[in-house]
Amino acid sequence: MQFSSRRAFLMGRRTSKSPWAAFCQGLQRRVAGSFLDYGLSDGVGSARLTPLNAADLHHARALCAEHGVVLALDGVNQAASQSHQSVLWVELGSHLTQCQRLPNDASKWFVQPGCLLGDLEAAGLKEFAGLPGYLTVAAWLADRSLQAWESGATHRSGVAHACVLLADGTQATLGPFGEHNRQPLDGLALQTLVSGLFTLTGSTEAQACRQEPHWSARYRLDALMPQPGHTVNLSHLLLGHGGDLGWLEWVVLDEAALSEAAAPDPMGFSLGRQAPHDVLWAQAIELDVRVKALFDPSDVFPHPGQDL
Incomplete structure (x- = not known):
C-alpha cells in the first residue's frame, strides 16, 4: 500500500479526459489548419476550425461522428443556437479557394x-x-x-x-x-x-x-x-x-x-x-x-x- 501511494505521489494522479477534451485533442493532433477551443459552457463545448485542406474536414467529420459533436458551416444563419450540443464551427479562410x-x-x-x-x-x-x-x-x-x-x-x-x-x-x-x-x-x-x-x-x-x-x-x-x-x-x-x-x-x-x-x-x-x-x-x-x-x-x- 505504501509503495502504491509513493508511486502515485511521484508519478502524479492520472485524470480521465472529458469527452470534449478528448475530441479537441484528437482534432488538434490530426488537422493541419488552425483550431480554437472556446471551452465548455454548462457541459456543452464550442470550437472553431479553419481548415488548411480537404483532409482536415474528413478528420473533423470522423471525430464529430465519434464524439457526438455537430459539424457546422460558419457564415450561414442558424435558426437553432445549437446550445444543447457541442459544436465545431468550420470557418473557410484563405485556403480551399481555387x-x-x-x-x-x-x-x-x-x-x-x-x-x-x-x-x-x-x-x-x-x-x-x-x-x-x-x-x-x-x-x-x-x-x-x-x-x-x-x-x-x-x-x-x-x-x-x-x-x-x-x-x-x-x-x-x-x-x-x-x-x-x-x-x-x-x-x-x-x-x-x-x-x-x-x-x-x-x-x-x-x-x-x-x-x-x-x-x-x-x-x-x-x-x-x-x-x-x-x-x-x-x-x-x-x-x-x-x-x-x-x-x-x-x-x-x-x-x-x-x-x-x-x-x-x-x-x-x-x-x-x-x-x-x-x-x-x-x-x-x-x-x-x-x-x-x-x-x-x-x-x-x-x-x-x-x-x-
Missing part, C-alpha cells in the same frame, strides 16, 4: 467551397455582381434565400456538379442523373440514399409541395422532380441545404446556365412565416424530417439549421 475554368469545357468552372463570390465576379462570372462579395461559395450554395428558385426550377442555379462529404464519410460526386446521364452511384451508401430520395418524391408530402409555385420545404427534393424539359440533377439537392445535409467539397458551375437564369425570389422560401395549422406547412415539415433522416441519420450536421 476557382478555374475546366480545360475541356470553357463554360464550366471548378470552384472550391472557400472561394468568395467577389472572387468569382473578378474572375469573369459577372452573374455574381449583385450578390455579397464576402460570401463563400459554400455559404451561397447553402443559403435558402439565395437558392429560392420556383418549384422544379433548380436548373436555374447554374450548378452542374458537386462533391459532398456525407455524414457517414462517403465522398459523393453528384450531377445529372437520368436516361441519358446515368452517372454511376459509387458505393452502397450513396445508392441507398438516392433510392430513398426518389421513393420519397412519390409521397403525398412531396407531391403537395411540388404543386405549389414556390417550393415550401427546406430541402430541395424538387431537384428530383424538375420542370418539363429539364433533367434530374442530384447536385441540386444541396441548393439551400443550410449546411444540414453534408459538407461541400467542390462545385462545378455552368456559366451558360448562370447567364440565362433570372435571380431567385428571396421571398420564395418562407417556412418560418407559414401558419403552423396550415396543411402544407405540416407536409413540408414532415418531408424535411424524412430528407434529413436519409442524409444524416446520426445528426452529424446541424438540425434544423437555417430558417428565414
Whole structure:
C-alpha cells in the first residue's frame, strides 16, 4: 500500500479526459489548419476550425461522428443556437479557394467551397455582381434565400456538379442523373440514399409541395422532380441545404446556365412565416424530417439549421 501511494505521489494522479477534451485533442493532433477551443459552457463545448485542406474536414467529420459533436458551416444563419450540443464551427479562410475554368469545357468552372463570390465576379462570372462579395461559395450554395428558385426550377442555379462529404464519410460526386446521364452511384451508401430520395418524391408530402409555385420545404427534393424539359440533377439537392445535409467539397458551375437564369425570389422560401395549422406547412415539415433522416441519420450536421 505504501509503495502504491509513493508511486502515485511521484508519478502524479492520472485524470480521465472529458469527452470534449478528448475530441479537441484528437482534432488538434490530426488537422493541419488552425483550431480554437472556446471551452465548455454548462457541459456543452464550442470550437472553431479553419481548415488548411480537404483532409482536415474528413478528420473533423470522423471525430464529430465519434464524439457526438455537430459539424457546422460558419457564415450561414442558424435558426437553432445549437446550445444543447457541442459544436465545431468550420470557418473557410484563405485556403480551399481555387476557382478555374475546366480545360475541356470553357463554360464550366471548378470552384472550391472557400472561394468568395467577389472572387468569382473578378474572375469573369459577372452573374455574381449583385450578390455579397464576402460570401463563400459554400455559404451561397447553402443559403435558402439565395437558392429560392420556383418549384422544379433548380436548373436555374447554374450548378452542374458537386462533391459532398456525407455524414457517414462517403465522398459523393453528384450531377445529372437520368436516361441519358446515368452517372454511376459509387458505393452502397450513396445508392441507398438516392433510392430513398426518389421513393420519397412519390409521397403525398412531396407531391403537395411540388404543386405549389414556390417550393415550401427546406430541402430541395424538387431537384428530383424538375420542370418539363429539364433533367434530374442530384447536385441540386444541396441548393439551400443550410449546411444540414453534408459538407461541400467542390462545385462545378455552368456559366451558360448562370447567364440565362433570372435571380431567385428571396421571398420564395418562407417556412418560418407559414401558419403552423396550415396543411402544407405540416407536409413540408414532415418531408424535411424524412430528407434529413436519409442524409444524416446520426445528426452529424446541424438540425434544423437555417430558417428565414
